[in-house]
Amino acid sequence: MSEDTVTDRDQTKNRYHYDRHAPEYRFQFEEITQELHEKCPVAWSDTYGGHWVASSSEAVFDLARCPHVSNDHDVNGERRGYQGITIPAKPVPIRAGILEMDPPEHRTYRGVLNPYLSPAAVKRWEPFINEVVRASIDEKIESGQMDFVDDLANIAPAVVTLAMLGIPLKEWPIYSEPTHALLYTPEDSPEMARVLEGNQQMAMALFAHIAEIRDNPRPGIIDGLVKLHVDGQPAPDMEILGMLTLLIGGGFDTTTALTAHSLEWLGENPDQRERLIRERDTLLDPATEEFLRFYTPAPGDGRTFSEDVEIDGTQFKEGERLYISWAMANRDASVFPEPNKIILDRKGNRHYGFGLGIHRCIGSNVGRTVFKAMLSAALDRLPDYRCDPEGTVHYETIGVIQGMRHLPATFPPGPRLGPGLDETLDKLQKICDEQELARPITERKAAAQID
Amino acid sequence: MKVRVDPQRCQGHTLCAMIAPDAFALSDLDGTSSAVCEVVPADQEELVREAARSCPEQAILIEESTNGSSEVTIGQEKTRETTA
Numbered sequence: 151m152s153e154d155t156v157t158d159r160d161q162t163k164n165r166y167h168y169d170r171h172a173p174e175y176r177f178q179f180e181e182i183t184q185e186l187h188e189k190c191p192v193a194w195s196d197t198y199g200g201h202w203v204a205s206s207s208e209a210v211f212d213l214a215r216c217p218h219v220s221n222d223h224d225v226n227g228e229r230r231g232y233q234g235i236t237i238p239a240k241p242v243p244i245r246a247g248i249l250e251m252d253p254p255e256h257r258t259y260r261g262v263l264n265p266y267l268s269p270a271a272v273k274r275w276e277p278f279i280n281e282v283v284r285a286s287i288d289e290k291i292e293s294g295q296m297d298f299v300d301d302l303a304n305i306a307p308a309v310v311t312l313a314m315l316g317i318p319l320k321e322w323p324i325y326s327e328p329t330h331a332l333l334y335t336p337e338d339s340p341e342m343a344r345v346l347e348g349n350q351q352m353a354m355a356l357f358a359h360i361a362e363i364r365d366n367p368r369p370g371i372i373d374g375l376v377k378l379h380v381d382g383q384p385a386p387d388m389e390i391l392g393m394l395t396l397l398i399g400g401g402f403d404t405t406t407a408l409t410a411h412s413l414e415w416l417g418e419n420p421d422q423r424e425r426l427i428r429e430r431d432t433l434l435d436p437a438t439e440e441f442l443r444f445y446t447p448a449p450g451d452g453r454t455f456s457e458d459v460e461i462d463g464t465q466f467k468e469g470e471r472l473y474i475s476w477a478m479a480n481r482d483a484s485v486f487p488e489p490n491k492i493i494l495d496r497k498g499n500r501h502y503g504f505g506l507g508i509h510r511c512i513g514s515n516v517g518r519t520v521f522k523a524m525l526s527a528a529l530d531r532l533p534d535y536r537c538d539p540e541g542t543v544h545y546e547t548i549g550v551i552q553g554m555r556h557l558p559a560t561f562p563p564g565p566r567l568g569p570g571l572d573e574t575l576d577k578l579q580k581i582c583d584e585q586e587l588a589r590p591i592t593e594r595k596a597a598a599q600i601d
Numbered sequence: 602m603k604v605r606v607d608p609q610r611c612q613g614h615t616l617c618a619m620i621a622p623d624a625f626a627l628s629d630l631d632g633t634s635s636a637v638c639e640v641v642p643a644d645q646e647e648l649v650r651e652a653a654r655s656c657p658e659q660a661i662l663i664e665e666s667t668n669g670s671s672e673v674t675i676g677q678e679k680t681r682e683t684t685a
Contacts, residue, residue: 211659268631269615435619498654500616500676506657510612515632591629 161194161466168195168203170449170473171549179548180490192464198238201452201471202470205478207485207502209462214474214506218457221509223250230469231454237452237473244388247396249451255380256508259393261349262374263512265590266314272515275310278587278598279520282306283527284567286575291531294563297535302528303409304330311401314516316370316588317359319575328352329402332549342504356394360387369396370472370594397513400448405517405551407447409524414557415441415492416529417537422494427529428576434526437485437494438518442503444492449477449552451505473526476502477552523581535561602641603664604649606634607675610660619656621648642681 166186169175175182177589183205188195191206204213213219222271223234223245232252233239245251248259265271286305290296308322308329313545317325335345364376375393378385416423426433453472480501481489504511511517528535541558545551568574578600582588588599604624606617613632617625624645625634641649652663659676 215658264631268613268632269618269627269628270632439616439619497651500655500657500659502657504614504657507612510614510657514613515615 161200164190164193164464165295166190166193166195167197168193168473169197170475171547173546176544176546176548179477180481182520183481185470186478187482192462195473199471201237201473202466203473204473205475205482207479207482210479210502211506212461212475213453213472214509216461218255218455218459219453219472220252220253220456221250221256221451221453222456232454232456232469233471235451235453237471242397244391244428246399247393248387249396250392250510251401252456253508258380258387259375259378259385260508260512262378263371263393263397263594266371266374266412266588267280267512267515268591269515270559270595271518271591274594274597275314275516275587275593276519276523276597277600278313278581279306279310279523280527280570281574281578281600282309283523285569285571287527287531288566288568289559289570291564291566295558296561297541297556298413298528298545299410299554302414302524303406303557305571307402307517309384309391309578310516310520311398313578313582314370314371314588315359316363316372316399318418319579319582320572321355322575324355325352325398326402329398330406330555333399333403333553334545334555336546340393352398353391353395356391357387359385360390360394368583368588369586369593370474370540373588374590400511401513401516403551403553404447404511404513407551408441408445408517408521410554410557411445411447411552412441412521412525413528413535413559414537414542414554417535417559419492422492423529423533426494427533430526433494434522436496436499438491438522438525439499439501439503440494440496442518443480443486443499443501445497445552446480446503447552448479448505448511449548450475451509461482476505532559535559560573602646602649602666603639604636604641604653605639605662607637607660607662608633608635610658612658612660614657616655616657617652617661618653621645624649625652 186205191209193203195203204210219233220232222232224232225243225245248256273298283306286302304326308326309319312319314320323332330346332349335341363372375390426437429517451474455468455470458467483489504514538558541556543555545553612634614651615632617634618627624637626637627634653676656676663674665672
């Protein structure tokens with residue numbers, strides 16, 4: 151296909167400058183979304199080497215489920231050189247686990263994770279999760295102040311993810327800070343070198359755990375992955391590392407982001423907070439889905455067209471890049487009336503907060519459960535909290551994760567209910583080991599017994 | 602009214618079982634959904650309709666019957682009308 155033909159194609163017709171990594175994007179998100187929905191729900195942007203942008207619910211629905219759209223990240227140049235889900239491409243030669251695989255490989259690896267992360271599997275962890283949240287709040291409740299990001303929302307997602315992987319709980323800070331920092335530090339920041347070093351150390355620690363668990367098996371997702379054989383060979387360590395960094399990145403920052411944003415909004419809307427406290431039995435589920443729709447912590451993913459294909463009247467060529475925006479589709483007024491308003495009991499909320507199609511977030515059940523535990527505990531124990539807008543820090547850019555770095559809050563001091571975090575994690579580690587909580591649902595059905 | 606979940610489309614988002622827990626059962630292994638009973642009890646009909654509207658994958662098929670004719674919808678889209 152010649153260059154001339156390319157310029158005549160839909161790219162020219164639907165051209166729109168779209169830069170989701172620009173700091174101003176965060177403030178213009180609703181305006182840009184509305185404009186794209188009205189003018190070109192499938193747009194071509196010249197940014198980052200050129201890529202399509204799908205923003206409407208219909209376009210996202212059709213493209214995310216299209217068999218001619220690939221997630222493959224061909225890091226070793228063995229296939230067609232596709233660059234996976236990151237636009238612009240990351241220079242790191244490692245695949246983001248199943249999120250950068252196509253079937254049938256995708257199915258093979260995802261199949262290992264399912265029995266650890268299904269709704270029934272996650273339900274077993276509820277008492278464990280509640281105990282981590284209880285201890286996080288106990289650390290601060292007597293002082294009358296805490297940072298909802300650092301002291302609450304960062305902790306339970308990290309601890310629970312490590313527990314499920316089979317990594318010692320007390321190691322959570324090794325993984326937590328570098329994971330969040332990688333997402334909030336701008337690429338050109340002088341801090342980036344230090345952040346990358348932290349991530350390097352994290353990768354080395356994960357390699358050590360992979361080797362250790364291969365030699366001395368202990369329950370958890372790492373054990374499941376080291377036992378996986380692909381085409382008769384054990385799954386390569388680099389692929390296992392990619393899976394683990396995906397699960398850690400996906401398991402930590404997204405739930406933190408959702409929780410912090412929800413607590414911030416409830417702080418700004420005390421009438422809605424009171425209503426949620428009052429009607430929690432019926433309102434917690436729909437409110438969770440509404441926060442997922444509105445805040446969409448993971449706002450979208452890149453893809454590559456693997457065939458020439460025409461979809462909904464637009465022609466795409468093999469090799470062209472595509473950005474699928476869950477966040478913008480979640481504001482489509484044709485599906486969600488008053489899309490820019492949080493309606494806690496919204497009906498027909500078919501949001502794409504966890505993505506869509508075969509790559510639907512595998513950790514969705516963990517994310518929801520941990521979010522609900524943290525939100526419920528905050529509403530129960532700190533019902534009159536006030537956030538401090540002066541100290542609140544949002545991520546500078548929201549191109550990868552729509553997150554928050556700090557959300558300081560004050561509240562009337564209250565009594566502790568039990569031991570602090572370190573003592574609690576020691577106790578939970580023993581429980582984890584003795585009850586083998588990290589086994590898959592196929593091997594262990596019973597819920598965690600705390601005390 | 603009849604309901605079924607298309608296993609080719611369902612990806613285990615679990616919203617249906619959250620909205621209509623008596624009408625949909627989730628696989629322990631991967632969270633994919635199936636209808637507890639194809640024929641929906643009268644008191645479940647509205648919840649099942651809401652579950653179908655809320656399915657991100659539009660994987661829930663509903664067949665409404667009135668006076669011998671039936672209408673099939675997948676999620677929010679009407680697909681076909683048949684007359685028995």
